[in-house]
Amino acid sequence: MKVTRRSILLGGGGAALGLAATAAGGYAVGHTVAPDEASASSDVVPFDGAHQAGIATPAQARLVFASFDVVSDKASDLSELLAIWTGAARKLTIGHPIGPIEGPSEVPPVDTGEATGLPPSALTLTFGVGPSLFTKNGEDRLGLAAKLPSRLRPLPPLPGDVLDPARSGGDLCVQACADDPQVAFHAVRNLLRAGRGIVELRWLQLGFAGNTRTTTKGPTPRNLMGFKDGTRNLRVEDAGELDRFVWVGQEEPQAWFRGGTYLVARRIRMLIESWDRDHLGDQEAVIGRYKESGAPLTGTDEFDEPDFEAKRQDGEPVIPADAHIRLAAPEDNGGMRILRRGYAYTDGIDPRTGLLDAGLFFIAFQKDPDKQFIAIQRKLGLQDGLMEYLQHTGSGIWAILPGVQPGQNLGAGLFA
Amino acid sequence: MKVTRRSILLGGGGAALGLAATAAGGYAVGHTVAPDEASASSDVVPFDGAHQAGIATPAQARLVFASFDVVSDKASDLSELLAIWTGAARKLTIGHPIGPIEGPSEVPPVDTGEATGLPPSALTLTFGVGPSLFTKNGEDRLGLAAKLPSRLRPLPPLPGDVLDPARSGGDLCVQACADDPQVAFHAVRNLLRAGRGIVELRWLQLGFAGNTRTTTKGPTPRNLMGFKDGTRNLRVEDAGELDRFVWVGQEEPQAWFRGGTYLVARRIRMLIESWDRDHLGDQEAVIGRYKESGAPLTGTDEFDEPDFEAKRQDGEPVIPADAHIRLAAPEDNGGMRILRRGYAYTDGIDPRTGLLDAGLFFIAFQKDPDKQFIAIQRKLGLQDGLMEYLQHTGSGIWAILPGVQPGQNLGAGLFA
Numbered sequence: 001m002k003v004t005r006r007s008i009l010l011g012g013g014g015a016a017l018g019l020a021a022t023a024a025g026g027y028a029v030g031h032t033v034a035p036d037e038a039s040a041s042s043d044v045v046p047f048d049g050a051h052q053a054g055i056a057t058p059a060q061a062r063l064v065f066a067s068f069d070v071v072s073d074k075a076s077d078l079s080e081l082l083a084i085w086t087g088a089a090r091k092l093t094i095g096h097p098i099g100p101i102e103g104p105s106e107v108p109p110v111d112t113g114e115a116t117g118l119p120p121s122a123l124t125l126t127f128g129v130g131p132s133l134f135t136k137n138g139e140d141r142l143g144l145a146a147k148l149p150s151r152l153r154p155l156p157p158l159p160g161d162v163l164d165p166a167r168s169g170g171d172l173c174v175q176a177c178a179d180d181p182q183v184a185f186h187a188v189r190n191l192l193r194a195g196r197g198i199v200e201l202r203w204l205q206l207g208f209a210g211n212t213r214t215t216t217k218g219p220t221p222r223n224l225m226g227f228k229d230g231t232r233n234l235r236v237e238d239a240g241e242l243d244r245f246v247w248v249g250q251e252e253p254q255a256w257f258r259g260g261t262y263l264v265a266r267r268i269r270m271l272i273e274s275w276d277r278d279h280l281g282d283q284e285a286v287i288g289r290y291k292e293s294g295a296p297l298t299g300t301d302e303f304d305e306p307d308f309e310a311k312r313q314d315g316e317p318v319i320p321a322d323a324h325i326r327l328a329a330p331e332d333n334g335g336m337r338i339l340r341r342g343y344a345y346t347d348g349i350d351p352r353t354g355l356l357d358a359g360l361f362f363i364a365f366q367k368d369p370d371k372q373f374i375a376i377q378r379k380l381g382l383q384d385g386l387m388e389y390l391q392h393t394g395s396g397i398w399a400i401l402p403g404v405q406p407g408q409n410l411g412a413g414l415f416a
Numbered sequence: 417m418k419v420t421r422r423s424i425l426l427g428g429g430g431a432a433l434g435l436a437a438t439a440a441g442g443y444a445v446g447h448t449v450a451p452d453e454a455s456a457s458s459d460v461v462p463f464d465g466a467h468q469a470g471i472a473t474p475a476q477a478r479l480v481f482a483s484f485d486v487v488s489d490k491a492s493d494l495s496e497l498l499a500i501w502t503g504a505a506r507k508l509t510i511g512h513p514i515g516p517i518e519g520p521s522e523v524p525p526v527d528t529g530e531a532t533g534l535p536p537s538a539l540t541l542t543f544g545v546g547p548s549l550f551t552k553n554g555e556d557r558l559g560l561a562a563k564l565p566s567r568l569r570p571l572p573p574l575p576g577d578v579l580d581p582a583r584s585g586g587d588l589c590v591q592a593c594a595d596d597p598q599v600a601f602h603a604v605r606n607l608l609r610a611g612r613g614i615v616e617l618r619w620l621q622l623g624f625a626g627n628t629r630t631t632t633k634g635p636t637p638r639n640l641m642g643f644k645d646g647t648r649n650l651r652v653e654d655a656g657e658l659d660r661f662v663w664v665g666q667e668e669p670q671a672w673f674r675g676g677t678y679l680v681a682r683r684i685r686m687l688i689e690s691w692d693r694d695h696l697g698d699q700e701a702v703i704g705r706y707k708e709s710g711a712p713l714t715g716t717d718e719f720d721e722p723d724f725e726a727k728r729q730d731g732e733p734v735i736p737a738d739a740h741i742r743l744a745a746p747e748d749n750g751g752m753r754i755l756r757r758g759y760a761y762t763d764g765i766d767p768r769t770g771l772l773d774a775g776l777f778f779i780a781f782q783k784d785p786d787k788q789f790i791a792i793q794r795k796l797g798l799q800d801g802l803m804e805y806l807q808h809t810g811s812g813i814w815a816i817l818p819g820v821q822p823g824q825n826l827g828a829g830l831f832a
Contacts, residue, residue, distance in 0.1 A: 226532070276528055356620070
């Protein structure tokens with residue numbers, strides 16, 4: 001018995017089998033979840049809104065990040081997929097399956113079932129489109145080139161790049177974050193399944209622990225270097241700063257893209273064994289902060305403002321010239337800031353060396369990648385003492401679609 | 417400035433540097449944590465006891481499993497390492513670093529720091545020794561061959577084996593489980609670091625979600641096939657059954673090993689895309705249970721006893737002859753049972769096929785691997801309908817050391 005992709009997408013196989021769609025439990029394109037379907041659980045992050053969730057959302061504990069390539073050359077397939085993904089995301093983020101996990105025996109279940117019984121877990125699903133969606137090998141295969149967001153270009157080569165193409169790029173991305181990793185994995189798996197025939201998975205990265213402060217609340221997490229991370233990060237509660245640095249506004253000529261942002265992802269391997277052999281004083285000089293307290297070397301409390309002018313008796317700056325917090329500071333980058341949202345990862349050992357393959361899956365949001373991530377990373381790459389301990393092994397940039405209101409589908413403006 | 421492994425192990429580098437050991441913050445071999453050092457947090461699992469923790473402990477949410485090879489040929493090194501690991505584990509499991517994360521600038525910090533500020537998170541560290549520790553390439557390199565536990569032998573080839581040597585075996589293992597994966601990762605990393613020069617990491621596997629019921633409490637987790645897993649598993653609260661099936665007792669000629677058990681680990685990749693295309697009725701027949709409720713096909717509630725004798729009108733058994741729950745059932749295996757404790761894993765995509773590399777990192781404890789895991793797996797492998805969707809890609813067996821009392825070191829009996 002053959003069950004086509006389209007029949008699975010649109011009716012759980014029911015249509016192909018002549019079964020009633022309700023019995024087969026398919027889900028409708030562009031389906032909007034009725035208020036009474038929504039879980040009362042307080043850990044639901046609303047999917048609809050001016051901007052997509054998962055950006056100005058306090059970072060959840062766990063991440064599954066997926067990059068997809070579009071294998072269809074029909075824009076209508078992509079449009080249909082984004083509609084289906086929108087409907088699926090509305091269900092998943094309130095803790096519902098994308099369709100029944102039971103139903104007629106003669107068809108595959110619509111939902112794969114492993115999140116059944118688990119709470120919504122603050123799941124967010126954040127969707128983006130990469131430069132290769134618009135032009136690939138010089139070709140406008142989907143007829144979308146005229147819709148390219150004005151600042152969406154492949155990242156240039158950057159210092160620290162040891163990029164693996166199999167962990168880089170992709171026509172589409174989904175950032176799935178949740179407090180339960182099984183919920184995040186389930187979401188990505190079911191989105192992938194719903195897209196069979198239109199997209200293929202290019203790469204997938206699990207992030208096991210949120211390692212960047214993104215919110216005014218709670219303690220600052222530590223990254224795998226043992227240092228507090230994100231002390232001076234943007235805060236998701238600071239709407240004014242997000243407008244200034246993150247959300248694409250009226251300056252964008254592509255009207256459809258206003259309200260979006262750009263996501264840069266970097267799989268940053270930490271050379272942990274080397275770092276662990278470094279002396280405490282060197283580690284602190286490289287970062288520019290004390291390890292235990294997180295205070296800048298010119299202060300005593302984590303949230304003391306670093307004094308980049310302060311000098312030691314010998315005339316050298318207290319926070320060294322090549323300290324990470326100096327080079328990354330807005331004071332040193334024309335006031336530029338980015339919203340970071342990184343996760344610790346480990347993928348076992350590097351078979352070539354026997355050393356741990358672990359570090360930070362770095363994610364940053366910004367409205368102007370050239371002036372923000374790229375400019376800052378160029379500077380860090382050339383001077384930052386920390387670069388000795390880091391290798392950027394994966395990379396990607398995506399334009400994160402603007403948010404949607406109930407009844408709307410993500411990316412509709414691409415096809416208007 | 418050279419800081420030797422031994423100086424780090426024994427004194428955070430202080431000894432080598434002529435600093436006072438207290439200032440350098442080293443930790444003592446065989447250190448026993450005083451009662452007032454212990455956290456009051458209720459999520460501390462006691463390290464000391466007749467058996468190691470992490471076995472008869474309700475499965476925590478997250479796993480980091482590490483396999484090590486011993487690169488020293490001196491038994492005294494190994495004995496020292498086990499003493500250091502014991503002391504470190506006593507600290508880590510109450511949420512303490514293995515040593516200060518600050519201290520003199522001129523030496524590397526003893527602890528890597530990324531768990532500082534995190535609660536104990538029910539961390540357990542469970543240590544085992546593999547057959548290759550006793551004899552490797554026919555050689556008794558550590559002089560331990562006479563201490564070999566009587567049932568510790570490499571696993572024979574088994575049906576379903578597609579084993580990757582780089583994900584199999586190992587002289588030592590550590591199962592680190594915690595409710596916070598950063599706590600588990602931190603523990604393994606610091607144990608590895610403390611063992612530098614004596615052990616090397618052979619492989620490491622992250623398990624992102626506990627997927628097997630091990631306790632009388634709470635709901636049964638679902639595995640990545642979407643089915644409830646562990647409905648008929650042994651329960652950690654059932655001391656009588658654990659004595660019968662898990663703990664090595666007086667029957668063991670190696671007196672030092674009594675109180676231990678055998679851990680079998682199998683990295684079981686699920687061919688998820690094939691499974692997801694299978695019809696619900698086939699999935700349920702392959703497992704022998706209903707997907708949503710988890711009830712056996714002969715019942716209506718998850719905990720109904722399966723009726724393996726029940727026949728359909730056509731004379732065929734209701735629970736098919738090749739159903740997983742029939743073939744794995746104690747009723748079908750001479751009453752044999754094992755304590756399973758598996759975790760979902762995903763390691764991105766299989767570069768050869770573009771398909772997801774995800775499944776179950778299976779862990780089982782038993783007192784007699786030949787009569788328990790091996791016998792059951794042979795049977796499953798030959799008849800189980802589920803095997804079509806599974807590949808065993810990694811494998812290992814270890815003798816889990818007996819528990820220790822305060823002041824004792826793990827594995828001391830090996831060197832007596």
